[in-house]
Amino acid sequence: MKTLYLYNTLNRKKEEFRPINTSPQPSPSKGGGVVGLYTCGPTVYNYAHIGNMRAYIFADLLARTLRYNYGEARVKWVMNITDVDDKTIRDSKIKYPNIDPNEALKKFTAEYEKYFWEDMEKLNIKKPDVIPHAADQKYVEKMQDLINKIVKAGYGYIKDGSVYFDVAKYYKNYKYGKLINLDMDGFKAGVRIDADEYEKENVQDFVLWKNQEKGDPFWDYELDGKSLPGRPGWHIECSAMGQETLGMPFDIHTGGIDLKFPHHENEIAQSVIGYNVDQPVNYWLHNEYLLVDGVKMSKRYKNFYTLRDLEEKGFNPFAFRYLCMQTHYGKQMNFTFNSLKAAEDGLKHLKNQVRELGDEKGDINSDYKNNFFKAINDDLNLSKALAVTQEMLKSDLLGQDKLATVLDFDKVLGLKLNQVDEDIELPEDIKSLVAQRVEARVGNNYNESDRLRAEIEKRGYLIDDTKDGMRVVKK
Ligand SMILES: [Zn+2]
Numbered sequence: 139m140k141t142l143y144l145y146n147t148l149n150r151k152k153e154e155f156r157p158i159n160t161s162p163q164p165s166p167s168k169g170g171g172v173v174g175l176y177t178c179g180p181t182v183y184n185y186a187h188i189g190n191m192r193a194y195i196f197a198d199l200l201a202r203t204l205r206y207n208y209g210e211a212r213v214k215w216v217m218n219i220t221d222v223d224d225k226t227i228r229d230s231k232i233k234y235p236n237i238d239p240n241e242a243l244k245k246f247t248a249e250y251e252k253y254f255w256e257d258m259e260k261l262n263i264k265k266p267d268v269i270p271h272a273a274d275q276k277y278v279e280k281m282q283d284l285i286n287k288i289v290k291a292g293y294g295y296i297k298d299g300s301v302y303f304d305v306a307k308y309y310k311n312y313k314y315g316k317l318i319n320l321d322m323d324g325f326k327a328g329v330r331i332d333a334d335e336y337e338k339e340n341v342q343d344f345v346l347w348k349n350q351e352k353g354d355p356f357w358d359y360e361l362d363g364k365s366l367p368g369r370p371g372w373h374i375e376c377s378a379m380g381q382e383t384l385g386m387p388f389d390i391h392t393g394g395i396d397l398k399f400p401h402h403e404n405e406i407a408q409s410v411i412g413y414n415v416d417q418p419v420n421y422w423l424h425n426e427y428l429l430v431d432g433v434k435m436s437k438r439y440k441n442f443y444t445l446r447d448l449e450e451k452g453f454n455p456f457a458f459r460y461l462c463m464q465t466h467y468g469k470q471m472n473f474t475f476n477s478l479k480a481a482e483d484g485l486k487h488l489k490n491q492v493r494e495l496g497d498e499k500g501d502i503n504s505d506y507k508n509n510f511f512k513a514i515n516d517d518l519n520l521s522k523a524l525a526v527t528q529e530m531l532k533s534d535l536l537g538q539d540k541l542a543t544v545l546d547f548d549k550v551l552g553l554k555l556n557q558v559d560e561d562i563e564l565p566e567d568i569k570s571l572v573a574q575r576v577e578a579r580v581g582n583n584y585n586e587s588d589r590l591r592a593e594i595e596k597r598g599y600l601i602d603d604t605k606d607g608m609r610v611v612k613k
Contacts, residue, residue, distance in 0.1 A: 142207055142515045144390070145468055147317050147398065147422040152517055155421065157208070157389055172214045173204050174388035176380050176419070177266070178397055181220040182250035183229045185444040186257060188458065188473060189428040189435050193394040195459055196425040196467040196518075198263040200392060202550045203514045216383045217266040221247035222273040223372045224334045227354055239355040243273065257445045260455040262552045268383045272375040278357050280378040281370040285346045287412040289361065299349030299366055302330050305342065308407050314341075316406055317398045317422060334372035338399045345371040346408070373404035380405070381413055391419040395426050425467040431474055448478065452600075452610075456553060457482035463520040463551070485553065491531050492544055492555045500538030502546045506530040510547050523550070564610060568599050572610055575601070 142155040159171020177197040180186050186194075197217070204213045220226070222243060230246035231239065258265070270277055285301055288294040293304050306327050308314055314322070320341055331342040349368045350356035356367040370378075380388065386409055393402060402422065409418035427434065430441040445455055461481035465471040506526060513522035527547055531540055541556075548555045564572070575590040591601050599610050 140207060140511050140515055142203070143517050144421055144423060145517050146420075147424050148417075148420075153421070155389075158387065158420065172212050173208055173390070174384035175201055175204065175213060175215045175390045175392070176376075176384060176388060177215070177217040177391075178376060178393040178401065179217040179219050179269070180251075180254050181223055181225055182247045182254060183223075183225040184250060185446060186254055187435060188443050188445065188448070190394070191257065191261060191445060191458065192428045192462050192467075192471060193392075193425050194258060194263050195261060195462045197392045198261075198552065199463070199467075199518055199520060199550065200390070200423065201264065201266075202552060203518060204390075206511075206514070206550050214268065214384065215264075215266040216268045216270065216380070218376060218379045219247075219251055219269060219271045220372065220375060221251065221271050222355070222369055222375075227369075230355075231353065239353060243355045247273070257455075260445060260449075261459050262456065262554060264552075270379040270383055272370065272379065275357070277375070277379055277382065278370060280382050281374045282347075282357075282359050282361075284374060284378045284381070284408065284412040286361065288346065288408060291411050293411045294346055296361065296364065296366070297330065300330075300332065300345055300368065301347040301361065301366070302343040303346050303404070303407065305344065305407070308411065312407070312410060314407060315403065317403055317424075320399070320403070336400055341400070344373065344400060344404055346374050347371060373401055374408060376401070377405045377408040377412065377418075380418070381409065386413045386415045386418045387420055389419070390421045390423060392423045392425070395424045398424055423467075426470045429470055429472045432472055443473075451475070453478055453482060454485075457485055460485040460553060463524060466521070467518060488527075488531075488553070489555055489558075492541070493558065495537045495541040495544070497541075498538045499542040499545070500536055500540075501542055503530065503535055503539055503543045506533075506535075506543055507546065510550075514550055520551075523547070527551070564599070568594060568597060568610065571597075572601070 143152050144155045145152045157171065157173045159173070177194070180190060201213060201215045226243060226247050230243045233246050234242035237245075285294060288303065289301065293307055294301055295304060305314060306325065309322055309325075314320060318338065320338060322341065324339065325341055329342045330345070331340060332345050332348060347359060347366060347368050348371055349366065354369070356369055359366045359368060380386065380391070391402070406418055409415060429435070430443065433439060433441065435442050445458065448458060449455065457478055458481070461473070461478055462471065464481065506529070509526045510523055513519045513526055516522070527544060530543055535543070544555060571590055571594050575587050575594070578586040578590060594601055594610070601610055
């Protein structure tokens with residue numbers, strides 16, 4: 139077994155990964171252990187942006203790396219869907235003001251969840267093994283069970299129809315701020331925060347169960363003989379779904395760096411008290427921000443992109459996946475359209491190299507496999523893994539062996555390296571103009587070729603003459 143190292147936010151260092159279940163049984167069905175991986179999934183109130191996508195590509199690469207190490211069936215990957223929170227409720231009421239709020243929420247979130255999975259598929263992110271939905275009655279009941287336990291243990295209290303977590307009491311007995319350093323000096327006892335998201339300067343008692351506001355969706359709940367119609371807070375969702383799907387403690391929890399606080403810090407506090415575990419999760423992994431042209435993405439700066447925006451500009455989603463692999467997940471990634479274009483060209487080149495190897499598979503080369511293993515097992519050093527891939531392709535190995543080896547690597551890379559890209563579907567008039575231009579160029583008729591280029595541009599498409607041929611993209 140190779141050693142896998144991961145950067146653990148809990149201890150702020152790279153550590154050897156030791157799974158909880160080290161049973162030597164060959165498969166989970168025979169009682170062997172699985173590695174448990176939990177990823178905070180999307181809040182389905184909008185299209186996911188490319189910064190979110192970076193987080194899911196990272197989680198997918200981690201899941202693939204774990205499977206490469208422990209075997210396909212030895213990893214259980216859970217990703218939840220947040221289909222009830224402040225934002226989903228707010229926007230579902232705007233979109234469907236005249237139907238039952240619970241129904242409106244369901245209808246509204248189902249739409250965006252559908253788009254989410256479409257994007258995931260385009261990026262070749264494998265579907266997680268379990269996908270719990272926060273608004274499912276089954277899970278809401280688990281959240282209520284957990285809140286009951288927290289209140290019973292003396293760390294939760296009811297106030298104005300809502301239930302809150304007593305942070306001051308927790309802080310007295312446990313460490314609050316395991317993932318980030320929290321300054322508790324500004325903490326005001328008796329002040330509560332109802333919002334799902336807040337800044338660390340506002341550390342206060344946070345909401346476990348939120349009292350129903352007029353016109354909001356709600357679930358029935360009874361606590362201490364009091365009827366508390368309302369809905370779960372965002373943080374309790376992940377604690378309860380993590381316990382229900384993986385049990386506690388479990389191995390690895392991932393999420394974007396913005397989730398460290400308050401979301402993950404609160405998850406830890408809730409689980410420590412409610413499930414009575416010292417350490418609910420052994421390894422916390424966080425990916426850094428994605429910047430666009432050096433600044434944080436925001437609708438205000440008009441630098442906010444979804445995968446659909448990239449596709450509309452004529453880019454293949456795989457180019458974005460490939461681009462994400464060039465920057466370590468723990469570092470900020472600066473997205474520019476130039477870098478995306480370079481990634482697309484690089485990927486095209488890589489696929490051409492693979493295509494030239496033919497169809498016949500030989501043997502996986504163990505030396506290169508070892509080097510590839512070392513790279514991915516060094517906290518997912520994908521850029522190194524890609525360099526090993528290049529080195530192998532340029533080596534004097536037999537073509538058949540190169541093919542077998544590169545396709546083995548592709549189990550982790552997930553680039554579908556042996557699939558030929560289909561050209562983007564162009565409208566008939568553009569296709570015809572492009573064909574005329576190819577003819578003009580073959581006949582060295584450059585004036586005509588330039589005229590056709592201008593005509594194609596006028597109709598909204600750009601022509602790019604590259605060394606691998608011509609590329610037509612939407613403007
Ligand atoms: Zn979460």
